[in-house]
Amino acid sequence: MLKRSLQRLSFWALPALAFLLVAPAAQAQDEVGEFIRAGKEDATKLVKAYAEPAGIALGHNLSSGWFNSGQAMKPGRFDIRIYASAVFAPDNAKTFDISKLGLKQIRTSTGATFDPNRPVLVPTVFGEDTEGPELTVYTRNPLTNQEEEVVSFNSPPGTGYDVLPFPMAQVSVGLVKDTEIAVRFVPKTKADDFEGSLWGVGVKHGIKQWIPGLASIPGFDVTVFGGYTSLTSSYGLDVPLTADNMQYATPQQQSSTYYDGQALELKTKAWSASLIASKTFSVITGYAGVRYSNVETDLNAVGKYPVVAYRTTVPYSKYVDDVVNPIIVNMKDAQVGATAGLRLKLAFFSLYGEYTLAKYSTAMAGIGLGWN
Template identity: 35%
Template structure:
């Protein structure tokens, strides 16, 4: 039971980064319906957030198969946007297998997901396990009104011997205030150019560059909670989002323009913990409480991806762009500066 309650709390806290007046009441109402129903609703609502952010963790590592020369370096800033398809912008509670929640008489069973429309979903009625109406109603939560999941990347790359370069992603802990929490990022990646390794540097029989690359990125997110409007129960969320990718890349430099294509494998996982003491009213005279719910772990992305993109170089500056097709389609754009190829 604690695990299911934790999932509901964690999920609704994450989607409430721009807090709404009725967010805490929505959580309480869902808990009245039982942990299993609450978990199913939360998972349906947050599904595009997990998938889109998971893909963004693995994006933007490189836009060319050419490795950097020894001790040559580059710093880049870019951002990805994973597009949530129409099919992932809504969900139907009638397909979730809920036990204690049904659409109220005359109401729709459809609700927006986190990246659906900024409007209330259908009005729900809560029933007991015996199928008796409790007299409790709530609306399925709103979406945020736009349909792309953003993910930023800040990265430095350094050339090593043997046609290898390594990349470091880092963002110091940034505090966005009491209502928004804090976030930090760390990641490491590597790329090895294959043709010089196989054929040597003297005779280029193949007029393209080919490389293998991989990367690991982790975002950490922390948010203090006041679910029941108290400030002395040490309520907080500790969350980690991990992404791993491996890619085969081919590119061709044409003066200042370098197009590339890649295909690879990626995975992304979410690990969240709720800490503190939580209480929710189940009726005017009764409530339920729990302390330090257990961790929630899930795999959000696990599959193949393919990308097409380019790099433009003008002196010390470079401009990047790419399109990726995977679970969701995604674009990446950014700029960088550095010394040497």
Template identity: 25%
Template structure:
């Protein structure tokens, strides 16, 4: 349960590492452990980046000078039907030591999003000439095996109107700092309403804007006390960065409005496995300091459609974003003009 809570706090990423049988993987050697972990984590990092990239707009109609909005935004990025992201092909020819117990040389195995269980592998070598040492273990499964088929994110966002047609935005997740988890999120953005410069702006039924937003998530999970593997100061340091560039159009009606956007997202995740790890089983026993880092880059086109309900200064909005990973975004907003 503790690790599932961690999933919700770290966009599933550090949860994935904590599930990955780190002790067993390092028993296969550092290079094999890094190769497998990189392929295993790539889809969940991609989903996490898409998740935090959303929610930058709920209208193309820019706020006037001094107008502002405070929002609570939540994103749910689903992968239930993303079978191509739930598994990858592990070919033992790409590994130095890892072999399948069933004798196959290539087969589908689970990613951190998947639900392929019971895949057993082994490593074997002669530590002493003529005396082989063999270590068997099971490859990790993923979030779907816990009946989790989404990656969540959430934050508080504020927008303020400046000069004609321009507003700036900022988002943050208040820093959470517990005994073993630290997480924080921040971002900045800008939106410009191009229809503000048209003579018929006040009578046009629509607004058209451009939006640029940058988001960064920092997370750290200290699992020294979980006794996954002998050592000290064992922790995961994760950083997500994303840029969203979008063109947005919306209606301009008094109560219910509709909006949509077309954009491009680019992002990167960086994860450092830090601390001391002592492998005491198998033929490749060793001590590793800060064993490896993993970097994943993501980019893709996104399209969204949504609606916004105005009730005085209170607003509700929801939109659906179509991309490599689809995301449902919902917001509770308080706007003052």
């Protein structure tokens, strides 16, 4: 059970963790595959409700870790940082009320529609590692005008973890006028069914020089920062015809390669802006500030997928409908948080850590090497 939970979590933790661990996403693939069998409209609602907290958390995690002091490096100086950050999901992101989704074809295990006045809480990605209720997909038989059961499955379990880890490497270089630029970059990488890339750029500028009186305070610095990170990744999916539905498929659909090209694509964009003040005491620098982060994640299932339906014309028989690009989910969020951190610098080596208190709080720890 622990392994399955870590597999589900790894899909979101740098789809990216696959760069380092080649962690499988088989469980996430299976869950999305089952959702797709519910038809495009209901599948999109279920996937968004289940995955949205993780998509938002991933974006806020990408917004962290850009700086380790309120001082911009001098021209020509640089450092290379390697760090790990983690974002913590709030309690209200661990479950969702399935009765409020307005599902069209999905019923309870007894065949009843979900009553929006009777909450049914089921886990999100960050929820408990226990399956949700049994969900049954119905479609209308045009001959009898009655709804008939097509397939049943359970709402998927969560990971059992409310934290999303994320590793990162970054290079920062000092420029003129108390300005520093930082760059993140991971080239397109492939591992098994995973493919992904990441890039980001940030700029830090000291404003003490523009505020009369502050320039004379030794060891005290104030900077503003803005950064952008983009992550793109995809996983191959495998949603084949089931044995029960093979009889409704055409010979072409029964081909072993007909449904090749299925994939789950994740694209995340994260913007952040911060105001940071710091004070240096010998080898220790303490810093604090305010951070705004704005994130957007698109989660799409691309390719064609087999879904059983009834023909609306004679002979009104069951058939396999090829549903193309069935899931298009957009997830957005913005938050403001209070950030505080410490850095210990010894010659060319530094250790640092920080915490941001927000709706999706983050913690970060790392090491740096360089002349700064």
